[in-house]
Amino acid sequence: MLTGRRHFPHKHLLGIEQLTAEDIWIILGVAEAMREVSLRSIKKVPTLRGKTVVNMFLEPSTRTRTSFEIAGKRLSADTFNVGGSSSSVVKGESLIDTVRNIQAMRPDVVVIRHGQCGAPHMVAKHIEAAVVNAGDGTHEHPTQALLDALTIKHVKGRIEGLNVSICGDIAHSRVARSNALLLRKLGARVKVFGPRTMIPRDCAAALDVEVAPSLAAALEDADVIMVLRIQKERQVEQLFPSEREYAQRFGLNPRTLELAPPDAIVMHPGPVNRGVELSPEVADGDRQVILGQVENGVAVRMAVLYLLAGATGEA
Numbered sequence: 001m002l003t004g005r006r007h008f009p010h011k012h013l014l015g016i017e018q019l020t021a022e023d024i025w026i027i028l029g030v031a032e033a034m035r036e037v038s039l040r041s042i043k044k045v046p047t048l049r050g051k052t053v054v055n056m057f058l059e060p061s062t063r064t065r066t067s068f069e070i071a072g073k074r075l076s077a078d079t080f081n082v083g084g085s086s087s088s089v090v091k092g093e094s095l096i097d098t099v100r101n102i103q104a105m106r107p108d109v110v111v112i113r114h115g116q117c118g119a120p121h122m123v124a125k126h127i128e129a130a131v132v133n134a135g136d137g138t139h140e141h142p143t144q145a146l147l148d149a150l151t152i153k154h155v156k157g158r159i160e161g162l163n164v165s166i167c168g169d170i171a172h173s174r175v176a177r178s179n180a181l182l183l184r185k186l187g188a189r190v191k192v193f194g195p196r197t198m199i200p201r202d203c204a205a206a207l208d209v210e211v212a213p214s215l216a217a218a219l220e221d222a223d224v225i226m227v228l229r230i231q232k233e234r235q236v237e238q239l240f241p242s243e244r245e246y247a248q249r250f251g252l253n254p255r256t257l258e259l260a261p262p263d264a265i266v267m268h269p270g271p272v273n274r275g276v277e278l279s280p281e282v283a284d285g286d287r288q289v290i291l292g293q294v295e296n297g298v299a300v301r302m303a304v305l306y307l308l309a310g311a312t313g314e315a
C-alpha cells in the first residue's frame with residue numbers, strides 16, 4: 001500500500017532518456033505497490049478521483065491502450081479514448097489543433113501514441129496537462145521499458161549485472177531503444193543482435209551496447225533474451241529475404257534456445273509474429289514471461305499516472 005505522495009521530479013514522461021536511475025526506481029517502487037491493487041477482488045482505489053486522463057492513440061495498440069485505460073480506471077480517474085480513425089484527425093485536423101482542443105477540456109494527463117518520432121515532445125510544449133509517451137515512431141516507448149524492468153526484477157531478483165540480449169529488428173524498434181537506455185542506466189550489460197540491415201550503424205556508441213556477431217554470441221551468456229517483432233509497417237524496403245529464412249537464421253526456437261543458459265528467460269513486447277521471430281513452442285513455453293510483462297504493464301501505467309496526475313489519496 002502507498003501512503004503519501006512520492007516526489008517525482010518530472011512533469012511529463014517523454015522517454016527513458018530524460019530519467020535518472022533514481023527516477024526509474026521511484027516509478028518501479030510505486031508500480032510494486034500498484035500490483036497489489038490488481039490482485040484485490042475490488043480492483044479500484046480512490047487515488048485519482050476527479051482527475052481526467054485522455055488516451056490519444058493515433059497508431060494501433062492493444063496492450064498499451066488497454067492497460068492505460070485499465071490503469072486510470074483502477075485509480076478512479078475519468079478516462080477517455082481518442083482513436084485515429086474515430087477522431088477528426090481523419091478530416092485533416094493537425095495534431096497541434098487536436099491537442100489544443102483536448103486541452104480546452106482540461107485533462108490532467110494526456111497519453112499519446114503517434115507514428116512520428118518526437119510527437120509527444122511537441123504536444124508537451126503546447127498543453128498544460130502532463131504528457132505520457134505511449135510510443136513515438138521508432139524513437140521511444142518508455143512504459144514498455146519500465147514494465148520490462150519490473151518483470152526482470154521479479155523473475156531475476158535484480159537488474160544490475162545481468163546480461164540482456166535484445167534480438168531482432170533493432171533499427172525500427174522504440175522498445176529496443178528505451179530498453180537499452182533503461183537497462184544501461186540500471187547497470188545491466190546489453191547486447192543487440194539481428195540482421196545487419198536491421199542494426200543502426202551507430203548503434204553500439206549511441207546506445208552504449210555491444211553488437212553480437214552471431215545468434216550464438218548473443219545468447220551464450222544471456223540472463224534475459226528480449227525478442228523483437230519485425231516492424232514491417234516501418235520498413236521502406238525489404239530488409240530480409242523471407243520470413244522463413246528470418247525464422248531459420250534469427251528466430252528463437254527450441255533448437256536455438258539451447259544456445260542460451262538454461263535459466264535465461266524469454267521476453268517479447270508483443271504482438272508476436274508466431275513462427276517468425278518466436279516459434280510457437282518458445283512463445284508458449286516455460287521460459288517465456290510474456291503475459292507477466294502484460295500484467296506488469298498495468299502496474300507500471302498506474303504508477304506513471306499516479307506520479308504525474310498529482311495523486312491526493314492512498315492506493
Ligand code: CP
Pocket residue numbers: 060061062063064065135144269270271
Ligand atoms: N507492446 C506494445 O506496445 O503493444 P501494443 O502495440 O499492442 O500496445
